[in-house]
Amino acid sequence: MSGVGVIGAGAVGQSLGALLLTTRWCEEVVITSGSGGSAAGLVADLEDMGQVTGSPVRVVHGDLERMRSCDAVVVCPRAQFTNRATSDIRMAGLTANGPLIAALGRALAGYRGVVVVVTNPVDVMSRLLAAVSGCDRVFGVGSNTDTARYRLILARLLTVSPSAVAGHVIGEHGTHAVICASSTTVNGRPVPVPVQAVRDELAARPGRINAGIGRTRCGPAGATLAALEHTLGHTDGVIELSTSWRTGWLGIPLRFTAGRPTVCIPPLDPGETRQLDAAEVKIRSAYDQLHQTIKETTA
Numbered sequence: 001m002s003g004v005g006v007i008g009a010g011a012v013g014q015s016l017g018a019l020l021l022t023t024r025w026c027e028e029v030v031i032t033s034g035s036g037g038s039a040a041g042l043v044a045d046l047e048d049m050g051q052v053t054g055s056p057v058r059v060v061h062g063d064l065e066r067m068r069s070c071d072a073v074v075v076c077p078r079a080q081f082t083n084r085a086t087s088d089i090r091m092a093g094l095t096a097n098g099p100l101i102a103a104l105g106r107a108l109a110g111y112r113g114v115v116v117v118v119t120n121p122v123d124v125m126s127r128l129l130a131a132v133s134g135c136d137r138v139f140g141v142g143s144n145t146d147t148a149r150y151r152l153i154l155a156r157l158l159t160v161s162p163s164a165v166a167g168h169v170i171g172e173h174g175t176h177a178v179i180c181a182s183s184t185t186v187n188g189r190p191v192p193v194p195v196q197a198v199r200d201e202l203a204a205r206p207g208r209i210n211a212g213i214g215r216t217r218c219g220p221a222g223a224t225l226a227a228l229e230h231t232l233g234h235t236d237g238v239i240e241l242s243t244s245w246r247t248g249w250l251g252i253p254l255r256f257t258a259g260r261p262t263v264c265i266p267p268l269d270p271g272e273t274r275q276l277d278a279a280e281v282k283i284r285s286a287y288d289q290l291h292q293t294i295k296e297t298t299a
Contacts, residue, residue: 003028004228005067007104008077009038011214012118015221016074017046021055023225025234030062030070034077064107072228073111075104075129076118076220089206090120090174091286098290099297101125105132114231116141116224122173123242123283124290127249131291139231140242142173143251144223146202147240150179153201157194160186167193168240168266169202170252171279177202177251178275183266233259248284250276 002025006013009031020026029046033039039061046059060066067073078093079100085092097119108115111133117126117140126140146169155162167184169177179202181193209216229235236258242251245263254261268276 002026002232003030003070003072005030005032005062005064005070005073007032007064007067007073007075008119009033009035009042010076010078011217012076012220012224013074014042014045015217016076016224017042017059018049019221019225021046021050021053021057021059023057023229025229025232026057028058028060028070030060030067032061032063032067036061064104067108068111068113070113071232072114072116073108074116074118074224074228075101075125076224077104078119088175090122091124093120094124094286094290095293097121097125098128098294101129102132102294102298105129108133108135111135113137114139114228116227116231117242118220118224120173121283121286123249123251124287126242127244127283127287128290128294130244130249137231138243139227140173140249140251141220141223141227142242143168143170143177143240144226145219146173146177146251148219148223149202149205150198153198153205154184154186154193157197158186158191168253170240170265171250171276172283173242173251175203176275176279176282178268178272178279180266180268180272182269182272230254230256231259231261238264246280248280248287250280250283 020029031039043061079096081096083092115138119125122140122142130138150169151162151165155165164187168180171178230239238253238255240253253264255264
């Protein structure tokens, strides 16, 4: 059976559930959440969708134990807190979401499938879940969404098709994201990238989405579906995911072949290299701080 467990029935969980019903490879979606009512409600809504569309995918309200039989588990819950940060917004969830992700890591200890983490700050949460659970196939989404946004933004600035743009955003899914301008091409040719204009739009876009519909959902859900298809071997190709690399976890391009990843960092100029190093230090420091806090509170 090809099944996917979804932990969290919020904005991303809802959108991802709908996307999974449209796939040809997923047979079952198991949904759970901190609120049993939200999970049960989402299951009922997806059942309605499946009936209307004729989807063969079965949707059930399960628990973490049932998810152990799934090929992959998506971790996308959010702790109850009010994010009042006006800068470095994703990192503001560090202390609120950390204990939740650590608890899920303990519950998933020994799980043998793929784990895809969505909860922010995703690079730190991915490392935390991997460390606590011992799972060896944990990936975080974030840089994939940033890369998609980069290609859209640059295409509009240069008045070309997004499909003509090849380029990556790597490092942190946050303020230390690295725009790989020096290796970006349009129709296979290098182009001058207005980096500050791109960076400004990358920073503004999530806020504009949140202001309009309350929370980003469709973009991250699409990135999660792409992560599942690559990590489970349904699609070969390059995708930017957060994973263990060098001394920590960073969003980097991975080339998947039959579900197996190979790191494929694009060429970086000296400035981009320094930015990537800074992102690595920031994420590692945040993880160390969180890990120490969790150790002290659980001792």
